[in-house]
Amino acid sequence: MKQRADLVFRVLALGTLVFALATLGALLVDVIGDGAGRLDWQFVTSLASRRPENAGIYHALAGSIWVITLTALLALPLGVAAAVYLEEYGTRSRAARFIEINIANLAAVPSIIYGLLGLGVFVRLMGMGRSVLAGACTLALLALPVVILSTREALRTVPGSIREGSYALGATKWQTIWHQVLPMAMPGILTGLILSLSRAIGETAPLITIGALTYIPFAPDGIWSPFTVLPIQIFNWVSRPQAAFKENAAAGILVLMALLLTMNAIAVFLRDRFQRQNRP
Amino acid sequence: MRTRRLEWVIERALFVCAALSVLTTAGIVMVLAVETVGFLREVSIGEFLFGTQWTPLFANPRFGVLPLVAGTVLVSLIAMVVALPMGLLSAIYLSEYAPEGLRRVVKPILEVLAGVPTVVYGFFALLFVTPLLQRVIPGMAGFNALSPGIVMGIMILPLVSSLAEDAMRAVPRGLREGAYALGATRMQTSLQVVVPAAFSGITAAFILAVSRAVGETMIVAIAAGQQPRLTANPLVPLETMTAYIVQVSLGDTPQGTLEYRTIFAVGMLLFLMTFGLNLVSTWLRERFREEYS
Numbered sequence: 001m002k003q004r005a006d007l008v009f010r011v012l013a014l015g016t017l018v019f020a021l022a023t024l025g026a027l028l029v030d031v032i033g034d035g036a037g038r039l040d041w042q043f044v045t046s047l048a049s050r051r052p053e054n055a056g057i058y059h060a061l062a063g064s065i066w067v068i069t070l071t072a073l074l075a076l077p078l079g080v081a082a083a084v085y086l087e088e089y090g091t092r093s094r095a096a097r098f099i100e101i102n103i104a105n106l107a108a109v110p111s112i113i114y115g116l117l118g119l120g121v122f123v124r125l126m127g128m129g130r131s132v133l134a135g136a137c138t139l140a141l142l143a144l145p146v147v148i149l150s151t152r153e154a155l156r157t158v159p160g161s162i163r164e165g166s167y168a169l170g171a172t173k174w175q176t177i178w179h180q181v182l183p184m185a186m187p188g189i190l191t192g193l194i195l196s197l198s199r200a201i202g203e204t205a206p207l208i209t210i211g212a213l214t215y216i217p218f219a220p221d222g223i224w225s226p227f228t229v230l231p232i233q234i235f236n237w238v239s240r241p242q243a244a245f246k247e248n249a250a251a252g253i254l255v256l257m258a259l260l261l262t263m264n265a266i267a268v269f270l271r272d273r274f275q276r277q278n279r280p
Numbered sequence: 281m282r283t284r285r286l287e288w289v290i291e292r293a294l295f296v297c298a299a300l301s302v303l304t305t306a307g308i309v310m311v312l313a314v315e316t317v318g319f320l321r322e323v324s325i326g327e328f329l330f331g332t333q334w335t336p337l338f339a340n341p342r343f344g345v346l347p348l349v350a351g352t353v354l355v356s357l358i359a360m361v362v363a364l365p366m367g368l369l370s371a372i373y374l375s376e377y378a379p380e381g382l383r384r385v386v387k388p389i390l391e392v393l394a395g396v397p398t399v400v401y402g403f404f405a406l407l408f409v410t411p412l413l414q415r416v417i418p419g420m421a422g423f424n425a426l427s428p429g430i431v432m433g434i435m436i437l438p439l440v441s442s443l444a445e446d447a448m449r450a451v452p453r454g455l456r457e458g459a460y461a462l463g464a465t466r467m468q469t470s471l472q473v474v475v476p477a478a479f480s481g482i483t484a485a486f487i488l489a490v491s492r493a494v495g496e497t498m499i500v501a502i503a504a505g506q507q508p509r510l511t512a513n514p515l516v517p518l519e520t521m522t523a524y525i526v527q528v529s530l531g532d533t534p535q536g537t538l539e540y541r542t543i544f545a546v547g548m549l550l551f552l553m554t555f556g557l558n559l560v561s562t563w564l565r566e567r568f569r570e571e572y573s
Contacts, residue, residue, distance in 0.1 A: 120544075208526055253400050
Protein backbone atom coordinates (compact mmCIF):
# COMPACT_ATOMS: atom_id res chain seq x y z
CA MET A 1 0.00 0.00 0.00
CA LYS A 2 2.71 2.40 1.01
CA GLN A 3 4.68 1.32 -1.99
CA ARG A 4 1.77 2.00 -4.32
CA ALA A 5 1.27 5.54 -3.00
CA ASP A 6 4.95 6.08 -3.50
CA LEU A 7 4.69 4.93 -7.09
CA VAL A 8 1.67 7.14 -7.81
CA PHE A 9 3.51 10.10 -6.38
CA ARG A 10 6.58 9.38 -8.46
CA VAL A 11 4.50 9.11 -11.64
CA LEU A 12 2.70 12.36 -10.81
CA ALA A 13 5.96 14.22 -10.28
CA LEU A 14 7.52 12.84 -13.43
CA GLY A 15 4.29 13.72 -15.28
CA THR A 16 4.72 17.33 -14.22
CA LEU A 17 8.17 17.47 -15.71
CA VAL A 18 6.96 15.81 -18.89
CA PHE A 19 4.12 18.35 -19.10
CA ALA A 20 6.54 21.25 -18.78
CA LEU A 21 8.79 19.82 -21.47
CA ALA A 22 5.83 19.03 -23.71
CA THR A 23 4.68 22.64 -23.44
CA LEU A 24 8.10 23.83 -24.50
CA GLY A 25 7.94 21.39 -27.40
CA ALA A 26 4.44 22.52 -28.42
CA LEU A 27 5.55 26.15 -28.28
CA LEU A 28 8.51 25.50 -30.55
CA VAL A 29 6.54 23.38 -33.00
CA ASP A 30 3.76 26.00 -33.11
CA VAL A 31 6.14 28.90 -33.77
CA ILE A 32 8.21 27.01 -36.32
CA GLY A 33 5.09 25.71 -38.07
CA ASP A 34 3.67 29.22 -38.36
CA GLY A 35 6.85 31.11 -39.08
CA ALA A 36 9.29 28.90 -40.97
CA GLY A 37 7.46 29.40 -44.28
CA ARG A 38 7.69 33.16 -43.93
CA LEU A 39 11.33 33.28 -42.85
CA ASP A 40 13.68 34.05 -45.72
CA TRP A 41 16.40 36.51 -46.61
CA GLN A 42 13.89 39.07 -47.87
CA PHE A 43 12.18 39.02 -44.45
CA VAL A 44 15.41 39.64 -42.57
CA THR A 45 16.54 42.47 -44.84
CA SER A 46 13.24 44.33 -45.42
CA LEU A 47 11.81 47.23 -43.46
CA ALA A 48 8.38 47.50 -41.88
CA SER A 49 5.45 47.73 -44.24
CA ARG A 50 1.69 48.03 -44.07
CA ARG A 51 1.47 45.05 -46.39
CA PRO A 52 2.34 41.82 -44.55
CA GLU A 53 3.96 40.08 -47.53
CA ASN A 54 6.43 42.92 -48.01
CA ALA A 55 7.11 43.56 -44.34
CA GLY A 56 10.46 42.62 -42.85
CA ILE A 57 12.27 42.70 -39.58
CA TYR A 58 15.49 44.53 -40.47
CA HIS A 59 14.65 47.79 -38.66
CA ALA A 60 13.68 45.93 -35.47
CA LEU A 61 16.70 43.63 -35.60
CA ALA A 62 18.97 46.66 -36.03
CA GLY A 63 17.13 48.43 -33.20
CA SER A 64 17.56 45.45 -30.88
CA ILE A 65 21.27 45.21 -31.64
CA TRP A 66 21.78 48.96 -31.11
CA VAL A 67 19.94 48.95 -27.80
CA ILE A 68 21.51 45.78 -26.45
CA THR A 69 25.07 46.83 -27.37
CA LEU A 70 24.61 50.15 -25.62
CA THR A 71 23.01 48.38 -22.65
CA ALA A 72 26.07 46.14 -22.37
CA LEU A 73 28.43 49.14 -22.51
CA LEU A 74 26.52 50.76 -19.64
CA ALA A 75 25.77 47.73 -17.50
CA LEU A 76 29.19 46.05 -17.61
CA PRO A 77 31.35 48.79 -16.00
CA LEU A 78 28.67 49.88 -13.55
CA GLY A 79 27.74 46.35 -12.54
CA VAL A 80 31.35 45.17 -12.15
CA ALA A 81 32.30 48.28 -10.14
CA ALA A 82 29.34 47.80 -7.81
CA ALA A 83 30.09 44.09 -7.39
CA VAL A 84 33.80 44.75 -6.71
CA TYR A 85 32.84 47.25 -4.03
CA LEU A 86 30.38 44.89 -2.34
CA GLU A 87 32.59 41.83 -2.59
CA GLU A 88 36.10 43.24 -1.98
CA TYR A 89 35.67 46.47 -0.03
CA GLY A 90 32.48 46.97 1.88
CA THR A 91 31.62 43.45 2.94
CA ARG A 92 31.10 44.27 6.56
CA SER A 93 29.86 47.84 6.49
CA ARG A 94 26.25 48.72 7.16
CA ALA A 95 25.98 50.72 3.95
CA ALA A 96 27.03 47.65 1.95
CA ARG A 97 24.46 45.49 3.74
CA PHE A 98 21.76 48.05 2.93
CA ILE A 99 22.83 48.17 -0.73
CA GLU A 100 22.74 44.37 -0.88
CA ILE A 101 19.17 44.18 0.38
CA ASN A 102 18.23 46.94 -2.01
CA ILE A 103 19.70 45.11 -5.01
CA ALA A 104 17.88 41.90 -4.08
CA ASN A 105 14.63 43.86 -3.96
CA LEU A 106 15.32 45.62 -7.26
CA ALA A 107 15.83 42.26 -8.97
CA ALA A 108 12.18 41.46 -8.22
CA VAL A 109 10.63 44.76 -9.30
CA PRO A 110 8.41 44.19 -12.40
CA SER A 111 10.09 45.32 -15.59
CA ILE A 112 7.21 47.60 -16.53
CA ILE A 113 7.99 49.71 -13.42
CA TYR A 114 11.47 50.28 -14.84
CA GLY A 115 9.70 51.52 -17.95
CA LEU A 116 7.85 54.14 -15.91
CA LEU A 117 11.15 55.11 -14.25
CA GLY A 118 12.81 55.45 -17.67
CA LEU A 119 9.90 57.52 -18.93
CA GLY A 120 10.06 59.87 -15.96
CA VAL A 121 13.84 60.19 -15.63
CA PHE A 122 15.54 59.51 -18.98
CA VAL A 123 12.88 60.48 -21.51
CA ARG A 124 11.55 63.56 -19.75
CA LEU A 125 13.79 64.80 -16.91
CA MET A 126 17.07 64.27 -18.79
CA GLY A 127 15.47 65.10 -22.13
CA MET A 128 16.78 62.08 -24.00
CA GLY A 129 13.46 61.71 -25.78
CA ARG A 130 12.29 58.36 -27.06
CA SER A 131 15.77 57.47 -28.24
CA VAL A 132 17.99 54.41 -28.40
CA LEU A 133 19.96 55.93 -25.51
CA ALA A 134 16.90 56.26 -23.26
CA GLY A 135 15.96 52.64 -24.04
CA ALA A 136 19.47 51.40 -23.31
CA CYS A 137 19.66 53.33 -20.01
CA THR A 138 16.35 51.80 -18.92
CA LEU A 139 17.40 48.27 -19.84
CA ALA A 140 20.81 48.79 -18.19
CA LEU A 141 19.12 49.60 -14.86
CA LEU A 142 16.94 46.54 -15.35
CA ALA A 143 19.94 44.30 -16.06
CA LEU A 144 22.20 45.69 -13.31
CA PRO A 145 20.95 43.59 -10.36
CA VAL A 146 21.60 40.36 -12.27
CA VAL A 147 25.00 41.56 -13.53
CA ILE A 148 26.01 42.53 -9.98
CA LEU A 149 24.88 39.20 -8.50
CA SER A 150 26.64 37.08 -11.13
CA THR A 151 29.80 39.19 -10.96
CA ARG A 152 29.95 38.72 -7.21
CA GLU A 153 29.69 34.99 -7.69
CA ALA A 154 32.52 35.09 -10.24
CA LEU A 155 34.69 37.14 -7.87
CA ARG A 156 34.04 34.64 -5.08
CA THR A 157 35.50 31.80 -7.17
CA VAL A 158 38.90 33.52 -7.33
CA PRO A 159 40.98 31.75 -4.64
CA GLY A 160 42.19 33.84 -1.69
CA SER A 161 45.76 32.65 -2.24
CA ILE A 162 45.91 34.69 -5.45
CA ARG A 163 45.09 37.86 -3.50
CA GLU A 164 47.54 37.01 -0.72
CA GLY A 165 50.30 36.29 -3.20
CA SER A 166 49.74 39.65 -4.82
CA TYR A 167 49.73 41.49 -1.48
CA ALA A 168 52.91 39.69 -0.49
CA LEU A 169 54.61 41.15 -3.54
CA GLY A 170 53.67 44.62 -2.34
CA ALA A 171 50.68 45.29 -4.58
CA THR A 172 47.93 47.55 -3.27
CA LYS A 173 44.36 46.42 -2.98
CA TRP A 174 43.27 48.00 -6.27
CA GLN A 175 46.37 46.72 -8.10
CA THR A 176 45.52 43.24 -6.87
CA ILE A 177 41.92 43.53 -8.03
CA TRP A 178 42.76 45.07 -11.40
CA HIS A 179 45.71 42.87 -12.35
CA GLN A 180 44.86 39.54 -10.66
CA VAL A 181 41.26 39.16 -9.53
CA LEU A 182 39.34 40.74 -12.41
CA PRO A 183 41.20 38.97 -15.24
CA MET A 184 40.64 35.62 -13.53
CA ALA A 185 36.96 36.33 -12.94
CA MET A 186 36.39 37.82 -16.40
CA PRO A 187 34.91 34.78 -18.20
CA GLY A 188 32.45 34.29 -15.33
CA ILE A 189 31.57 37.98 -15.38
CA LEU A 190 30.98 37.92 -19.12
CA THR A 191 28.81 34.82 -18.85
CA GLY A 192 26.59 36.58 -16.33
CA LEU A 193 26.50 39.70 -18.47
CA ILE A 194 25.44 37.81 -21.59
CA LEU A 195 22.76 35.88 -19.72
CA SER A 196 21.31 39.08 -18.30
CA LEU A 197 21.46 40.70 -21.75
CA SER A 198 19.67 37.76 -23.30
CA ARG A 199 16.89 38.46 -20.83
CA ALA A 200 16.97 42.18 -21.63
CA ILE A 201 16.75 41.59 -25.38
CA GLY A 202 13.40 39.86 -24.90
CA GLU A 203 12.01 42.69 -22.78
CA THR A 204 9.03 44.41 -24.32
CA ALA A 205 7.02 46.18 -21.64
CA PRO A 206 9.60 48.70 -20.36
CA LEU A 207 10.44 49.83 -23.89
CA ILE A 208 6.79 50.25 -24.84
CA THR A 209 6.34 52.30 -21.68
CA ILE A 210 9.19 54.69 -22.45
CA GLY A 211 7.54 55.15 -25.83
CA ALA A 212 9.61 53.14 -28.31
CA LEU A 213 7.66 53.25 -31.54
CA THR A 214 5.61 50.33 -32.77
CA TYR A 215 5.70 51.38 -36.42
CA ILE A 216 8.92 52.76 -37.79
CA PRO A 217 10.05 52.42 -41.39
CA PHE A 218 13.79 52.88 -40.86
CA ALA A 219 16.69 51.43 -38.85
CA PRO A 220 18.26 53.63 -36.13
CA ASP A 221 21.37 55.57 -37.21
CA GLY A 222 22.68 56.72 -33.83
CA ILE A 223 22.02 56.83 -30.12
CA TRP A 224 19.55 59.71 -30.45
CA SER A 225 17.50 57.99 -33.13
CA PRO A 226 13.96 56.75 -32.47
CA PHE A 227 13.78 52.99 -32.59
CA THR A 228 11.83 49.80 -32.22
CA VAL A 229 13.02 46.36 -31.13
CA LEU A 230 12.22 42.79 -32.14
CA PRO A 231 9.77 41.99 -29.30
CA ILE A 232 7.81 45.21 -29.90
CA GLN A 233 7.56 44.46 -33.60
CA ILE A 234 6.37 40.94 -32.79
CA PHE A 235 3.80 42.34 -30.34
CA ASN A 236 2.62 44.78 -33.00
CA TRP A 237 2.13 41.99 -35.52
CA VAL A 238 0.42 39.66 -33.03
CA SER A 239 -2.08 42.41 -32.17
CA ARG A 240 -3.25 42.81 -35.78
CA PRO A 241 -6.28 40.86 -36.95
CA GLN A 242 -4.94 39.70 -40.34
CA ALA A 243 -3.60 36.16 -40.39
CA ALA A 244 -0.67 37.12 -42.61
CA PHE A 245 0.70 39.37 -39.84
CA LYS A 246 0.57 36.46 -37.38
CA GLU A 247 2.84 34.56 -39.74
CA ASN A 248 5.16 37.52 -39.67
CA ALA A 249 5.04 37.49 -35.87
CA ALA A 250 6.02 33.81 -35.82
CA ALA A 251 8.88 34.47 -38.24
CA GLY A 252 9.95 37.41 -36.05
CA ILE A 253 9.95 35.13 -33.01
CA LEU A 254 12.25 32.75 -34.88
CA VAL A 255 14.69 35.61 -35.54
CA LEU A 256 14.52 36.64 -31.86
CA MET A 257 15.07 33.05 -30.71
CA ALA A 258 18.03 32.68 -33.07
CA LEU A 259 19.58 35.80 -31.57
CA LEU A 260 18.96 34.46 -28.03
CA LEU A 261 20.41 31.09 -28.92
CA THR A 262 23.55 32.71 -30.30
CA MET A 263 24.02 34.74 -27.13
CA ASN A 264 23.46 31.70 -24.92
CA ALA A 265 25.89 29.64 -26.97
CA ILE A 266 28.54 32.29 -26.37
CA ALA A 267 27.74 32.23 -22.63
CA VAL A 268 28.01 28.44 -22.49
CA PHE A 269 31.30 28.57 -24.38
CA LEU A 270 32.69 31.11 -21.92
CA ARG A 271 31.45 29.13 -18.91
CA ASP A 272 33.13 26.05 -20.30
CA ARG A 273 36.41 27.86 -20.80
CA PHE A 274 36.12 29.36 -17.35
CA GLN A 275 35.73 25.95 -15.72
CA ARG A 276 38.62 24.46 -17.62
CA GLN A 277 40.86 27.41 -16.77
CA ASN A 278 40.17 27.21 -13.04
CA ARG A 279 40.76 23.50 -12.78
CA PRO A 280 43.88 22.83 -10.69
CA MET B 281 51.45 58.78 -0.83
CA ARG B 282 50.07 59.25 -4.33
CA THR B 283 49.06 55.61 -4.64
CA ARG B 284 47.28 55.77 -1.32
CA ARG B 285 45.23 58.74 -2.49
CA LEU B 286 44.47 56.95 -5.74
CA GLU B 287 43.32 53.90 -3.78
CA TRP B 288 40.99 56.12 -1.77
CA VAL B 289 39.55 57.74 -4.90
CA ILE B 290 38.94 54.35 -6.51
CA GLU B 291 37.20 53.00 -3.44
CA ARG B 292 34.90 56.03 -3.38
CA ALA B 293 34.16 55.68 -7.10
CA LEU B 294 33.27 52.01 -6.69
CA PHE B 295 31.03 52.91 -3.77
CA VAL B 296 29.19 55.44 -5.93
CA CYS B 297 28.51 52.72 -8.54
CA ALA B 298 27.17 50.41 -5.84
CA ALA B 299 25.04 53.22 -4.43
CA LEU B 300 23.50 53.71 -7.88
CA SER B 301 21.13 50.87 -7.03
CA VAL B 302 19.81 52.83 -4.06
CA LEU B 303 19.40 55.79 -6.39
CA THR B 304 17.40 53.57 -8.75
CA THR B 305 14.99 52.63 -6.00
CA ALA B 306 14.72 56.26 -4.94
CA GLY B 307 14.13 57.24 -8.57
CA ILE B 308 11.30 54.72 -8.93
CA VAL B 309 9.63 55.93 -5.76
CA MET B 310 10.07 59.61 -6.70
CA VAL B 311 8.77 59.31 -10.27
CA LEU B 312 5.76 57.27 -9.19
CA ALA B 313 5.03 59.44 -6.15
CA VAL B 314 5.19 62.79 -7.96
CA GLU B 315 2.73 61.74 -10.67
CA THR B 316 0.51 59.86 -8.25
CA VAL B 317 0.22 62.93 -6.02
CA GLY B 318 -0.75 64.95 -9.10
CA PHE B 319 -3.35 62.31 -9.92
CA LEU B 320 -4.78 62.20 -6.42
CA ARG B 321 -5.21 65.96 -6.40
CA GLU B 322 -7.95 65.50 -8.99
CA VAL B 323 -9.33 62.11 -8.04
CA SER B 324 -10.05 61.24 -4.43
CA ILE B 325 -8.11 58.30 -3.06
CA GLY B 326 -11.40 56.68 -2.03
CA GLU B 327 -12.70 56.71 -5.58
CA PHE B 328 -9.39 55.41 -6.92
CA LEU B 329 -9.03 52.50 -4.51
CA PHE B 330 -12.65 51.46 -4.09
CA GLY B 331 -14.41 52.60 -7.28
CA THR B 332 -15.76 49.77 -9.38
CA GLN B 333 -15.56 51.42 -12.80
CA TRP B 334 -12.36 52.14 -14.72
CA THR B 335 -13.02 54.26 -17.81
CA PRO B 336 -10.33 57.00 -17.78
CA LEU B 337 -10.25 57.30 -21.57
CA PHE B 338 -14.01 57.83 -21.98
CA ALA B 339 -15.82 61.17 -22.28
CA ASN B 340 -17.22 60.65 -18.80
CA PRO B 341 -14.15 59.25 -17.03
CA ARG B 342 -14.34 57.07 -13.92
CA PHE B 343 -11.24 56.18 -11.95
CA GLY B 344 -12.06 53.14 -9.84
CA VAL B 345 -9.04 50.82 -10.03
CA LEU B 346 -10.82 47.72 -8.68
CA PRO B 347 -11.59 46.19 -12.11
CA LEU B 348 -7.88 46.30 -13.01
CA VAL B 349 -6.89 44.87 -9.62
CA ALA B 350 -9.52 42.13 -9.99
CA GLY B 351 -8.18 41.28 -13.47
CA THR B 352 -4.63 41.05 -12.11
CA VAL B 353 -5.73 38.91 -9.16
CA LEU B 354 -7.77 36.55 -11.34
CA VAL B 355 -5.00 35.92 -13.87
CA SER B 356 -2.39 35.56 -11.11
CA LEU B 357 -4.63 33.12 -9.26
CA ILE B 358 -4.96 30.91 -12.35
CA ALA B 359 -1.20 31.11 -12.88
CA MET B 360 -0.60 30.05 -9.27
CA VAL B 361 -3.00 27.10 -9.56
CA VAL B 362 -0.74 25.88 -12.36
CA ALA B 363 2.69 26.97 -11.11
CA LEU B 364 2.62 26.19 -7.37
CA PRO B 365 1.59 22.51 -7.26
CA MET B 366 3.52 21.65 -10.41
CA GLY B 367 6.55 23.64 -9.34
CA LEU B 368 6.57 22.00 -5.92
CA LEU B 369 6.10 18.52 -7.37
CA SER B 370 8.92 18.95 -9.83
CA ALA B 371 11.11 20.40 -7.07
CA ILE B 372 10.43 17.39 -4.83
CA TYR B 373 11.16 15.06 -7.71
CA LEU B 374 14.39 16.81 -8.67
CA SER B 375 15.58 17.12 -5.09
CA GLU B 376 14.52 13.75 -3.63
CA TYR B 377 13.99 11.30 -6.47
CA ALA B 378 15.76 12.12 -9.71
CA PRO B 379 19.08 10.47 -10.46
CA GLU B 380 21.94 12.91 -11.10
CA GLY B 381 21.93 12.22 -14.85
CA LEU B 382 18.27 13.18 -15.24
CA ARG B 383 18.76 16.33 -13.17
CA ARG B 384 21.53 17.41 -15.48
CA VAL B 385 19.19 17.07 -18.48
CA VAL B 386 16.05 18.55 -16.94
CA LYS B 387 17.48 21.61 -15.21
CA PRO B 388 18.83 23.31 -18.36
CA ILE B 389 15.53 22.64 -20.13
CA LEU B 390 13.66 24.31 -17.27
CA GLU B 391 16.10 27.22 -17.59
CA VAL B 392 15.21 27.50 -21.28
CA LEU B 393 11.52 27.54 -20.34
CA ALA B 394 12.24 30.43 -17.96
CA GLY B 395 14.31 32.26 -20.57
CA VAL B 396 11.71 32.39 -23.34
CA PRO B 397 10.71 36.05 -23.88
CA THR B 398 7.26 36.85 -22.51
CA VAL B 399 6.07 38.19 -25.86
CA VAL B 400 6.58 34.67 -27.23
CA TYR B 401 4.43 33.25 -24.44
CA GLY B 402 1.79 35.83 -25.34
CA PHE B 403 1.82 34.64 -28.95
CA PHE B 404 1.55 31.05 -27.71
CA ALA B 405 -1.37 31.86 -25.38
CA LEU B 406 -3.36 33.76 -28.00
CA LEU B 407 -2.78 31.57 -31.03
CA PHE B 408 -2.26 28.09 -29.61
CA VAL B 409 -3.69 27.68 -26.10
CA THR B 410 -6.85 29.78 -26.59
CA PRO B 411 -7.98 27.92 -29.76
CA LEU B 412 -7.18 24.64 -28.02
CA LEU B 413 -9.29 25.57 -24.98
CA GLN B 414 -12.10 26.88 -27.17
CA ARG B 415 -12.53 23.39 -28.53
CA VAL B 416 -13.13 22.10 -25.00
CA ILE B 417 -15.04 25.13 -23.65
CA PRO B 418 -17.30 26.32 -26.47
CA GLY B 419 -18.44 29.63 -24.92
CA MET B 420 -14.94 30.97 -24.34
CA ALA B 421 -14.06 34.36 -25.82
CA GLY B 422 -10.97 34.91 -27.99
CA PHE B 423 -9.52 37.12 -25.23
CA ASN B 424 -9.87 35.72 -21.71
CA ALA B 425 -8.11 35.24 -18.38
CA LEU B 426 -7.81 31.46 -18.47
CA SER B 427 -5.41 31.01 -21.35
CA PRO B 428 -2.85 33.69 -20.37
CA GLY B 429 -3.19 32.50 -16.75
CA ILE B 430 -2.24 28.93 -17.65
CA VAL B 431 0.62 30.02 -19.90
CA MET B 432 1.90 32.40 -17.22
CA GLY B 433 1.80 29.52 -14.75
CA ILE B 434 3.99 27.44 -17.05
CA MET B 435 6.37 30.37 -17.43
CA ILE B 436 6.69 30.76 -13.64
CA LEU B 437 6.94 27.02 -12.94
CA PRO B 438 10.76 26.92 -13.37
CA LEU B 439 11.18 29.76 -10.85
CA VAL B 440 9.11 27.93 -8.23
CA SER B 441 10.80 24.65 -9.01
CA SER B 442 14.37 25.90 -8.74
CA LEU B 443 13.87 28.03 -5.61
CA ALA B 444 11.90 25.30 -3.82
CA GLU B 445 14.51 22.74 -4.83
CA ASP B 446 17.28 24.93 -3.39
CA ALA B 447 15.34 25.14 -0.13
CA MET B 448 14.85 21.39 0.05
CA ARG B 449 18.46 20.62 -0.77
CA ALA B 450 19.49 22.82 2.15
CA VAL B 451 17.66 20.50 4.56
CA PRO B 452 20.33 18.48 6.41
CA ARG B 453 20.77 14.84 5.36
CA GLY B 454 20.41 13.64 8.92
CA LEU B 455 16.71 14.44 8.95
CA ARG B 456 16.10 12.23 5.93
CA GLU B 457 18.21 9.40 7.28
CA GLY B 458 16.30 9.55 10.55
CA ALA B 459 13.02 9.17 8.69
CA TYR B 460 14.31 6.25 6.62
CA ALA B 461 15.61 4.57 9.78
CA LEU B 462 12.07 4.72 11.17
CA GLY B 463 10.84 2.85 8.09
CA ALA B 464 9.36 5.78 6.17
CA THR B 465 9.09 5.51 2.40
CA ARG B 466 10.66 8.05 0.15
CA MET B 467 7.33 9.81 -0.33
CA GLN B 468 6.65 9.98 3.40
CA THR B 469 10.13 11.34 3.96
CA SER B 470 9.68 13.95 1.23
CA LEU B 471 6.22 15.12 2.22
CA GLN B 472 6.35 14.77 5.98
CA VAL B 473 9.96 15.57 6.76
CA VAL B 474 11.72 17.48 3.99
CA VAL B 475 8.87 19.74 2.85
CA PRO B 476 7.91 20.83 6.40
CA ALA B 477 11.58 21.41 7.22
CA ALA B 478 11.98 23.59 4.12
CA PHE B 479 8.63 25.25 4.67
CA SER B 480 9.72 28.87 5.00
CA GLY B 481 12.04 28.56 2.00
CA ILE B 482 9.25 27.06 -0.10
CA THR B 483 6.81 29.74 1.03
CA ALA B 484 9.35 32.38 0.03
CA ALA B 485 9.48 30.81 -3.43
CA PHE B 486 5.68 30.82 -3.66
CA ILE B 487 5.41 34.47 -2.70
CA LEU B 488 8.07 35.48 -5.20
CA ALA B 489 6.07 33.59 -7.82
CA VAL B 490 2.93 35.57 -6.95
CA SER B 491 4.93 38.78 -7.27
CA ARG B 492 6.17 37.71 -10.70
CA ALA B 493 2.61 36.94 -11.83
CA VAL B 494 1.27 40.27 -10.63
CA GLY B 495 3.97 42.18 -12.52
CA GLU B 496 3.87 40.09 -15.70
CA THR B 497 2.83 42.21 -18.64
CA MET B 498 3.10 40.98 -22.19
CA ILE B 499 1.21 37.69 -21.89
CA VAL B 500 -1.86 39.46 -20.55
CA ALA B 501 -1.49 42.47 -22.85
CA ILE B 502 -1.64 40.11 -25.83
CA ALA B 503 -4.07 37.41 -24.74
CA ALA B 504 -6.39 38.79 -22.03
CA GLY B 505 -7.93 41.73 -23.88
CA GLN B 506 -8.30 45.38 -22.96
CA GLN B 507 -11.66 45.58 -21.23
CA PRO B 508 -11.50 46.53 -17.55
CA ARG B 509 -14.19 44.39 -15.98
CA LEU B 510 -14.98 43.49 -12.40
CA THR B 511 -15.53 39.76 -12.83
CA ALA B 512 -14.46 36.37 -11.59
CA ASN B 513 -15.34 34.72 -14.89
CA PRO B 514 -12.13 33.50 -16.51
CA LEU B 515 -13.73 33.07 -19.94
CA VAL B 516 -14.40 36.72 -20.85
CA PRO B 517 -12.00 39.52 -21.86
CA LEU B 518 -10.64 41.66 -19.04
CA GLU B 519 -7.68 43.94 -18.36
CA THR B 520 -4.89 43.78 -15.79
CA MET B 521 -3.00 46.70 -14.24
CA THR B 522 0.07 46.02 -16.36
CA ALA B 523 -1.91 45.63 -19.58
CA TYR B 524 -3.55 49.00 -18.91
CA ILE B 525 -0.15 50.70 -18.64
CA VAL B 526 0.82 49.16 -21.98
CA GLN B 527 -2.47 50.23 -23.58
CA VAL B 528 -1.99 53.88 -22.61
CA SER B 529 1.71 53.85 -23.54
CA LEU B 530 0.83 52.64 -27.04
CA GLY B 531 -1.80 55.31 -27.62
CA ASP B 532 -1.18 58.99 -28.08
CA THR B 533 -2.47 60.34 -24.80
CA PRO B 534 -0.71 63.70 -24.34
CA GLN B 535 1.59 63.83 -21.31
CA GLY B 536 0.64 66.00 -18.37
CA THR B 537 -3.04 65.14 -18.69
CA LEU B 538 -4.99 63.27 -16.04
CA GLU B 539 -5.39 60.22 -18.32
CA TYR B 540 -1.63 60.12 -18.66
CA ARG B 541 -1.08 60.30 -14.90
CA THR B 542 -3.28 57.25 -14.40
CA ILE B 543 -0.48 54.96 -15.57
CA PHE B 544 1.77 56.23 -12.78
CA ALA B 545 -0.98 55.85 -10.19
CA VAL B 546 -1.62 52.29 -11.37
CA GLY B 547 2.15 51.75 -11.48
CA MET B 548 2.46 52.96 -7.89
CA LEU B 549 -0.15 50.47 -6.75
CA LEU B 550 1.60 47.70 -8.70
CA PHE B 551 4.97 48.67 -7.20
CA LEU B 552 3.61 48.68 -3.64
CA MET B 553 1.96 45.28 -4.14
CA THR B 554 5.06 43.59 -5.55
CA PHE B 555 7.39 45.37 -3.12
CA GLY B 556 5.34 44.13 -0.17
CA LEU B 557 5.41 40.58 -1.51
CA ASN B 558 9.16 40.75 -2.15
CA LEU B 559 9.87 41.97 1.38
CA VAL B 560 7.91 39.10 2.90
CA SER B 561 9.69 36.65 0.60
CA THR B 562 13.15 37.98 1.52
CA TRP B 563 12.27 37.91 5.22
CA LEU B 564 11.14 34.27 5.00
CA ARG B 565 14.26 33.25 3.12
CA GLU B 566 16.49 34.91 5.73
CA ARG B 567 14.64 33.06 8.46
CA PHE B 568 15.06 29.79 6.59
CA ARG B 569 18.78 30.41 6.23
CA GLU B 570 19.10 31.02 9.97
CA GLU B 571 17.34 27.75 10.78
CA TYR B 572 20.00 25.70 9.04
CA SER B 573 23.27 27.50 9.56
